[in-house]
Amino acid sequence: MREVAVVGAGMTRFGKYIDRSMKDLAREAVDHALRTAGIEPQALQAAAVGNAVAGLITGQECIRGQVVLREMGIGGIPVINTENACASSSTAFHLAWLYVASGMYDTVLALGMEKLFHAEKRRTFEAIGSAIDLEQADAFAREMSGEQSVGAGQSRSVFMDYYANLARRHMAEYGTTKEHYAGIAAKNHTNGSLNPHAQYQTPRTVEEVLAAPLIAEPLTRMMCSPIGDGAAAVIVTTAAKARQLTSTPVFVRASTLGSSQEHDPHAPGIVAKVAAKAYAMAGLGPDDLDVVEVHDATAPAELLVYEELGLCEPGRGGQLVADGVTSLGGRLPVNPSGGLLAKGHPVGATGVAQIAEIFWQLRGQADQRQVPGARVGLTENGGGVLGGENAAASIHIFSV
Amino acid sequence: MREVAVVGAGMTRFGKYIDRSMKDLAREAVDHALRTAGIEPQALQAAAVGNAVAGLITGQECIRGQVVLREMGIGGIPVINTENACASSSTAFHLAWLYVASGMYDTVLALGMEKLFHAEKRRTFEAIGSAIDLEQADAFAREMSGEQSVGAGQSRSVFMDYYANLARRHMAEYGTTKEHYAGIAAKNHTNGSLNPHAQYQTPRTVEEVLAAPLIAEPLTRMMCSPIGDGAAAVIVTTAAKARQLTSTPVFVRASTLGSSQEHDPHAPGIVAKVAAKAYAMAGLGPDDLDVVEVHDATAPAELLVYEELGLCEPGRGGQLVADGVTSLGGRLPVNPSGGLLAKGHPVGATGVAQIAEIFWQLRGQADQRQVPGARVGLTENGGGVLGGENAAASIHIFSV
Numbered sequence: 001m002r003e004v005a006v007v008g009a010g011m012t013r014f015g016k017y018i019d020r021s022m023k024d025l026a027r028e029a030v031d032h033a034l035r036t037a038g039i040e041p042q043a044l045q046a047a048a049v050g051n052a053v054a055g056l057i058t059g060q061e062c063i064r065g066q067v068v069l070r071e072m073g074i075g076g077i078p079v080i081n082t083e084n085a086c087a088s089s090s091t092a093f094h095l096a097w098l099y100v101a102s103g104m105y106d107t108v109l110a111l112g113m114e115k116l117f118h119a120e121k122r123r124t125f126e127a128i129g130s131a132i133d134l135e136q137a138d139a140f141a142r143e144m145s146g147e148q149s150v151g152a153g154q155s156r157s158v159f160m161d162y163y164a165n166l167a168r169r170h171m172a173e174y175g176t177t178k179e180h181y182a183g184i185a186a187k188n189h190t191n192g193s194l195n196p197h198a199q200y201q202t203p204r205t206v207e208e209v210l211a212a213p214l215i216a217e218p219l220t221r222m223m224c225s226p227i228g229d230g231a232a233a234v235i236v237t238t239a240a241k242a243r244q245l246t247s248t249p250v251f252v253r254a255s256t257l258g259s260s261q262e263h264d265p266h267a268p269g270i271v272a273k274v275a276a277k278a279y280a281m282a283g284l285g286p287d288d289l290d291v292v293e294v295h296d297a298t299a300p301a302e303l304l305v306y307e308e309l310g311l312c313e314p315g316r317g318g319q320l321v322a323d324g325v326t327s328l329g330g331r332l333p334v335n336p337s338g339g340l341l342a343k344g345h346p347v348g349a350t351g352v353a354q355i356a357e358i359f360w361q362l363r364g365q366a367d368q369r370q371v372p373g374a375r376v377g378l379t380e381n382g383g384g385v386l387g388g389e390n391a392a393a394s395i396h397i398f399s400v
Numbered sequence: 401m402r403e404v405a406v407v408g409a410g411m412t413r414f415g416k417y418i419d420r421s422m423k424d425l426a427r428e429a430v431d432h433a434l435r436t437a438g439i440e441p442q443a444l445q446a447a448a449v450g451n452a453v454a455g456l457i458t459g460q461e462c463i464r465g466q467v468v469l470r471e472m473g474i475g476g477i478p479v480i481n482t483e484n485a486c487a488s489s490s491t492a493f494h495l496a497w498l499y500v501a502s503g504m505y506d507t508v509l510a511l512g513m514e515k516l517f518h519a520e521k522r523r524t525f526e527a528i529g530s531a532i533d534l535e536q537a538d539a540f541a542r543e544m545s546g547e548q549s550v551g552a553g554q555s556r557s558v559f560m561d562y563y564a565n566l567a568r569r570h571m572a573e574y575g576t577t578k579e580h581y582a583g584i585a586a587k588n589h590t591n592g593s594l595n596p597h598a599q600y601q602t603p604r605t606v607e608e609v610l611a612a613p614l615i616a617e618p619l620t621r622m623m624c625s626p627i628g629d630g631a632a633a634v635i636v637t638t639a640a641k642a643r644q645l646t647s648t649p650v651f652v653r654a655s656t657l658g659s660s661q662e663h664d665p666h667a668p669g670i671v672a673k674v675a676a677k678a679y680a681m682a683g684l685g686p687d688d689l690d691v692v693e694v695h696d697a698t699a700p701a702e703l704l705v706y707e708e709l710g711l712c713e714p715g716r717g718g719q720l721v722a723d724g725v726t727s728l729g730g731r732l733p734v735n736p737s738g739g740l741l742a743k744g745h746p747v748g749a750t751g752v753a754q755i756a757e758i759f760w761q762l763r764g765q766a767d768q769r770q771v772p773g774a775r776v777g778l779t780e781n782g783g784g785v786l787g788g789e790n791a792a793a794s795i796h797i798f799s800v
Contacts, residue, residue, distance in 0.1 A: 001502055046657075052462055055455040061530035062452055062485040063784035063791040066659050070533075070786060076661035076673070079792065080491060083481040085462040091480060095495065102401055102502030130461035133470075259466050261476035273476070384463035386470060391463040392479065 001101035005242035005249035006398070008037025009356035011232035014199040014344030020229070022054060022115045026068045029231035029349075030111060037235045038245055044235070045105040046078040048096045050089030050112040051348040052383075053127035057118050068113065078105075083348075085131035086295065087383030088112060089232065090257075090351030090394035096236050097255040097396075106238050112352035113231040124227065131347070131384045132158060133391075160224055160298065162385060164216035167300035171218070173315065176303065178218040180318035182209040184299040185223045187327050188335050192342025194328075194369040197353075199228050199344030209299075223299035225340035232353035248363045253282035253376075254397040260389035270393045271308035271380060278378070278395040279310075286310040289332060290374035291361045293354040295382040296339040305380055306334070328369060336361065336369045351381040355396060362400045375400050401501040405642035405649035406798070408437025409756035411632035414599040414744030420629070422454060422515045426468045429631035429749075430511060437635045438645055444635070445505040446478040448496045450489030450512040451748040452783075453527035457518050468513065478505075483748075485531035486695065487783030488512060489632065490657075490751030490794035496636050497655040506638050512752035513631040524627065531747070531784045532558060533791075560624055560698065562785060564616035567700035571618070573715065576703065578618040580718035582609040584699040585623045587727050588735050592742025594728075594769040597753075599628050599744030609699075623699035625740035632753035648763045653682035653776075654797040660789035670793045671708035671780060678778075678795040679710075686710040689732060690774035691761045693754040695782040696739040705780055706734070728769060736761065736769045751781040755796060762800045775800050 010032025012025050034041060049065030060067055065079040084091040089112025096110035118124045170176045186206045192198035204222060212220040242249035258274035279285050286309060294309070296302035303317035311332060312320045320326055326334035337343045337357040340350060358377035360366045376399045384391030410432025412425050434441060449465030460467055465479040484491040489512025496510035518524045570576045586606045592598035604622060612620035642649035658674035679685050686709060694709070696702035703717035711732060712720045720726055726734035737743045737757040740750060758777035760766045776799045784791030 001504070053455070055453070055530060056459075056461050059456075059526070059530060060533075061456050061527060062483060063531060063533070063786060064483075066784065066786050066791040067533045075659060075786075076670075077659060078657035079484070079659045080495070080657070081483040083462060083464075083483065084479070095480070095498075098495075098498055098502055098504065101504075102498055104401070104498065104501075126459070127461060130455060130459060131463060133460075133463070133467045257478035257480070259475060259477060259479045270476075384466065386463060386466050386475075391466040 002103055003239035004097050004100045004236050004252045005239055006234050006252065006355065006359050007237050007242050007245050007249055008033040008235040009359040010036060011197055011353050011356050012230045013197045014228045014230035014346055016117050017229040018117055018119070022058065022113050023068050023071045025229060025231040026111060026113045027072050029233040030072060030109065033233040033235050039107065039235065041072065041074045043107050044074060044077060044109045045107050046099050047074065047109040047111060048080045048082060048092035050082050050092035050351060051114060052083055052085055052088045053130060053347065054115065056127040056130060057115055057123055084392040085384030086297065086347050087351055087381045087392040087394050088348040090379065090381035090396065091392065093234065093352055093355055093396065094255050094257050094394055097252055100236050100238060106241055108236050109233060110236065110352055111231065111233045112349040114346035114348040115229050116227045116346060117229055128227065133386050160216050160219060163298040163300055164219050166304060167218055170300065170304065174318065176318040178210065179206060180303065180321050181218060181223055181299040182206045183321040184296065184302050185209040185341055188296060188339040188341040189222065191328060191336050191369055192338025195338050195343060198338040198342050199226060200342045219298055225297050225345040228344035228346045230344065230346040230349045232349045232356050234352055234355055234359065248400055250359050250362045250398050250400055252396065253284060253399050254278040254395065256281065257392065257394045259392050260386055269308050270390050271305055271382065274393045274395050275309050278397055282397040284376065284397060288376050289378050291336060291358065291371040291377045292332065292334045293337060293357050294334055294339065294380045296335060296341050297345065299341065302334065302339065309380060333371045336366065336371055351394060354379040354381055358398050362398060402503055403639035404497050404500045404636050404652045405639050406634050406652065406755065406759050407637050407642050407645050407649055408433040408635040409759040410436060411597055411753050411756050412630045413597045414628045414630035414746055416517050417629040418517055422458065422513050423468050423471045425629060425631040426511060426513045427472050429633040430472060430509065433633040433635050439507070441472065441474045443507050444474060444477060444509045445507050446499050447474065447509040447511060448480045448482060448492035450482050450492030450751060451514060452483055452485055452488045453530060453747065454515065456527040456530060457515050457523055484792040485784030486697065486747050487751055487781045487792040487794050488748040490779065490781035490796065491792065493634065493752055493755055493796065494655050494657050494794055497652055500636050500638060506641055508636050509633060510636065510752055511631065511633045512749040514746035514748040515629050516627045516746055517629055528627065533786050560616050560619060563698040563700055564619050566704060567618055570700065570704065576718040578610065579606055580703065580721050581618060581623055581699040582606045583721040584696065584702050585609040585741055588696060588739040588741040589622065591728060591736050591769055592738025595738050595743060598738040598742050599626060600742045619698055625697050625745040628744035628746045630744060630746035630749045632749045632756050634752055634755050634759065648800055650759050650762045650798050650800055652796065653684060653799050654678040654795065656681065657792065657794045659792050660786055669708050670790050671705055671782065674793045674795050675709050678797055682797040684776065684797060688776050689778050691736060691758065691771040691777045692732065692734045693737060693757050694734055694739065694780045696735060696741050697745065699741065702734065702739065709780060733771045736766065736771055751794060754779040754781055758798050762798060
């Protein structure tokens with residue numbers, strides 16, 4: 001397949017935008033991506049658009065991408081609307097990459113977008129709950145939390161109970177502490193304070209994270225990602241065109257997507273399996289990475305992903321945090337953007353926003369949160385819950 | 401790119417299945433496709449799943465494909481959930497083809513599925529309406545029909561008014577008659593009577609079609625596709641593997657997707673533009689075709705598509721019908737399956753069902769509705785309404 005490069009990226013600040021439409025958010029992200037790429041909208045030959053829940057929030061269940069893109073004069077091209085819960089837009093990026101890698105098109109847009117805040121709170125919660133296999137949700141909630149059943153408004157707590165359970169299991173098995181998880185949250189909130197796109201921009205200490213309201217032992221509110229609105233866009237093209245457009249294209253070394261199988265607690269998790277595929281595709285390993293963005297839906301999730309990505313031995317994630325390895329200034333900074341915890345998590349926008357961050361990091365354009373000399377970066381984006389594991393995971397590796 | 405072939409196909413009969421879930425319908429289609437391909441579920445390396453409105457109907461907005469496939473033991477593989485309104489599953493097929501053509505995977509499932517009948521009728525109508533740019537729907541309804549506004553329950557009539565308007569314009573411009581449109585409906589209902597998968601299996605005459613209740617002049621009910629539930633699945637693989645599996649692989653000669661631009665009544669329509677791309681990709685033209693399945697959401701739509709596909713000169717669609725060219729037994733049968741009018745139109749299942757029909761036709765397995773000696777076939781699937789044209793169109797060409 002052909003070599004593919006990212007040549008432009010843009011995103012809105014993530015946050016609560018009751019008065020802005022998804023079209024408006026998407027336009028800001030796409031405009032910025034086009035400008036940084038130095039191309040006109042007419043140069044786009046196709047678009048892949050990731051969104052998770054606009055149907056439930058806005059009623060626009062179908063042709064969401066076309067409706068949004070025509071507002072900015074982008075039409076007449078193939079538009080693929082794709083969904084994979086929280087991994088919707090990394091899936092869109094994967095398809096944009098595939099279009100270019102296959103030789104079918106040269107220049108393709110990947111857009112992720114989400115509106116979660118709705119005046120009717122109930123609709124927001126129902127939408128988030130739809131990322132679970134609904135028929136399993138009842139049994140799931142009982143197993144995880146002792147609750148009797150999961151109504152629409154309780155879907156959020158199902159997710160947090162799921163992560164709390166994983167966190168407790170890791171503590172029991174490996175001696176991981178609540179302070180380790182708090183350390184991840186403090187790191188990400190502090191990184192977020194350096195990122196103008198982040199929803200939360202207040203640096204936090206371990207003590208502050210631990211003192212926040214408890215959601216589900218050991219998770220405090222600061223260890224859980226917020227919901228939000230936002231959009232992120234990147235443009236991919238062939239290596240040859242990329243070199244004409246810029247002196248610093250960011251090459252896609254691996255683009256992978258996977259989903260969970262029936263859950264076997266002794267088998268490697270979905271992230272480990274997809275990571276193995278990504279490392280093989282890139283011809284690179286964990287030791288080659290300079291900067292990483294992971295799906296920290298909660299602080300414990302980031303710790304578990306360290307181990308599945310092979311950034312440390314199984315069970316050693318807590319020590320990695322304690323040693324400051326994954327902090328800015330450490331050997332391998334993780335989530336310099338602030339991650340989902342601080343940058344925010346507008347479901348369908350998250351995957352492309354991670355890729356935008358790595359694009360800026362590898363081009364040395366990440367300002368105060370820059371990882372010095374970063375040349376190889378990885379993104380890990382997970383989505384949905386199916387039988388006790390993520391329903392989708394997508395890992396990308398980039399280099400300059 | 402690599403040569404790709406279809407090696408298996410399956411579908412449910414389309415219809416009203418109040419008591420069957422989407423999972424149950426999908427299982428029937430996938431099981432049948434696997435059996436005809438002669439492969440086990442474990443041979444599938446990825447899946448692309450097209451569905452339009454399950455979020456609004458079932459509440460399962462996210463990870464729909466994973467939820468359905470795990471029921472049949474298909475997991476651990478990349479699952480792309482994709483949507484393009486009525487063209488959702490031809491888009492899924494396009495992505496399955498792209499995975500194999502690019503060299504990324506060898507054997508991939510394309511599944512289309514839909515549940516439209518819901519005990520609460522309102523939900524069914526809202527779901528169908530979501531295939532329109534909702535913010536435009538009010539103005540649209542007024543322009544087309546003089547109605548004051550389009551409520552959720554009126555979305556269906558917006559579509560029919562749209563088609564009625566196109567039909568009247570063609571009559572005024574070219575002298576096309578209501579009998580021409582009725583001839584298409586009578587042909588498709590009669591073809592449907594030969595297809596065990598069709599929702600309607602009663603042969604109809606032009607007189608019966610004209611005597612059916614009027615929906616919007618000149619459309620009678622029998623000129624409009626019904627709503628329905630159903631699923632369709634096909635399996636694609638490399639040419640080399642296909643030749644090992646079967647003596648009659650059906651090769652994909654062109655796989656294209658497009659969307660409308662700002663509407664210019666003097667510019668060629670989206671179908672003509674996408675068809676030009678498909679013919680160029682296949683190195684074939686309209687004269688090479690033996691059998692065609694088109695998106696006859698209404699009878700006039702089929703006539704307009706004749707012209708956009710170049711099956712006749714512009715304005716000559718009525719004559720093509722009158723001459724029996726597109727009937728079974730004619731020079732170029734169109735919609736031998738019964739088309740959307742008689743086979744049915746479960747939105748997200750329609751595109752793959754068209755491909756399944758061409759697969760059977762080119763293998764000589766279409767029983768009573770077989771087009772003798774058919775070697776080259778085309779499918780045309782359109783989706784959504786955006787600014788006065790389809791928001792998506794996908795055309796595929798196949799040969800043995």
